[in-house]
Amino acid sequence: MLHSMTGYGTTTIEINDLIFDIELKTLNSRYLDNKIYLPQILLSSEIEIGNILKKRLLRGKVELKVKSASVNSDSVKFNKDVIKKYLKDLSDISKFDSSILLKSILSLPNSIDKSESNITKSDLNSFYDALSLVIDDVILFRINEGLSTKKDLKINTNSISSILKKIKSLSVVHTKRIKAELDNKVKQYEINIDKSRFEQEVFYYLEKIDINEELIRLDSHLKYFSDILENKEIEKGKKLGFISQEIGREINTIGSKANNSEIQSFVVEMKSKLEKLKEQLLNIV
Numbered sequence: 001m002l003h004s005m006t007g008y009g010t011t012t013i014e015i016n017d018l019i020f021d022i023e024l025k026t027l028n029s030r031y032l033d034n035k036i037y038l039p040q041i042l043l044s045s046e047i048e049i050g051n052i053l054k055k056r057l058l059r060g061k062v063e064l065k066v067k068s069a070s071v072n073s074d075s076v077k078f079n080k081d082v083i084k085k086y087l088k089d090l091s092d093i094s095k096f097d098s099s100i101l102l103k104s105i106l107s108l109p110n111s112i113d114k115s116e117s118n119i120t121k122s123d124l125n126s127f128y129d130a131l132s133l134v135i136d137d138v139i140l141f142r143i144n145e146g147l148s149t150k151k152d153l154k155i156n157t158n159s160i161s162s163i164l165k166k167i168k169s170l171s172v173v174h175t176k177r178i179k180a181e182l183d184n185k186v187k188q189y190e191i192n193i194d195k196s197r198f199e200q201e202v203f204y205y206l207e208k209i210d211i212n213e214e215l216i217r218l219d220s221h222l223k224y225f226s227d228i229l230e231n232k233e234i235e236k237g238k239k240l241g242f243i244s245q246e247i248g249r250e251i252n253t254i255g256s257k258a259n260n261s262e263i264q265s266f267v268v269e270m271k272s273k274l275e276k277l278k279e280q281l282l283n284i285v
Contacts, residue, residue: 001146001149001232001285002145002146002149002150002153002229002232002236003058003060003139003142003284004141004142004143004145004146004148004149004284004285005026005027005028005029005056005059005142005147005282005283005285006026006027006028006062006141006142006145006283007024007025007026007027007060007137007138007139007142008024008026008137008138008141008142008144009023009025009133009134009135009137009138009141009147010022010023010024010134010137011130011134013126013130013135014071015119015123015126015127015128016121016123017070017071018041018068018069018070018071018123019069019070019071020039020066020067020068020127020130020133021065021066021067021068021069022064022065022066022130022131022192023064023066024050024062024063024064024065024131024134024135024137024138025062025063025138026060026061026062026063026138026142027060027061027063028060028061028093028282028283029059029060029061030135031059031061032053032057032058032060032062033055033060033061033062034050034053034054034062034064035048035061035062035063035064035164036050036053036064037063037064037065037066038064038066039066039067039068040118041118041119042066042068042127045103047082048280049064049131052128052131052132052135053135056135056139057135057138057139058234058235058285059235059237059285060285067120076082077185078111079111082111083102083105083106083111086105086108086111087096087101087102087105099148101127102106111270113166119185129154129161129263132156142285144284145283146284149280149283150229151208152280153229153240153277153280153281155276156230156273156274156276156280157222157226157229157277159276160222160273160274161219161222161234161271162271163266163269163270164215164218164219164222164270166266167211167215167254167258167263167266167267168215168278169191169260170260170263170266171210171211171212171215171258171263172275176283209258210215211253211254211257211258211263214250214253214254214257215254217246217248217250217251217255218251221246221247221250222247224243224246225240225247228240234285235285236284237281237285239285240281241278241281244274244277244278244281246276247274248278250270251267251270251271254267255267255268255271261283
């Protein structure tokens, strides 16, 4: 099954007196790149959360944002001693309007203690369950995107295969025509040459422009690409990318060896299809 690297999921869950907003989104990247933003109460679990993401999402730029808020107003407390010290220190420096001064002090570090209750193991497991459901949504998103991409990949590989068949037919005709033209030129100018040497030179020349091996390898790469596309493996983007490079290498060699305008035209067509294919592979897990 083909998975895109683009995905999104979100949920809100209440655990005891805490509300957690969980947002998870993924984009394409060469490797797994986790960006995790957690509230203070979950910071000690960052490594475990990262391992969960790594195990299930495999590859891509992953951004997890978790926000928490307490449903209990008692959890917000003023640090009176800290506020008094700020008031005294600032009053000694200069005279300020008390209301403006107090407002400013409340924005200073440690003036307000937004303490969150300690999270229990049971609560943490509830959070992991919620996170798992969000990851399920992301994976479903990725699968749906992957199905669409798979259709496009098959269209492009089938197009290259179709062009390949045309080149195979042209190549046979082209080789025969080149040999016939060389024979005719020798007869036309009544050149007195060593027949054995002539046939040897013709053989070397035809071997130089022969693209049969490249056509066979290209056909093999395309079949392998299709097999990988259909297998049940999830992480296949890098493998498909490598095969596409091999496909490109054979197409380029065909273009450089084939001294034929029709074949050159087909090579340009194949390159165009291959570029589209490579672009689509950038977003595959």
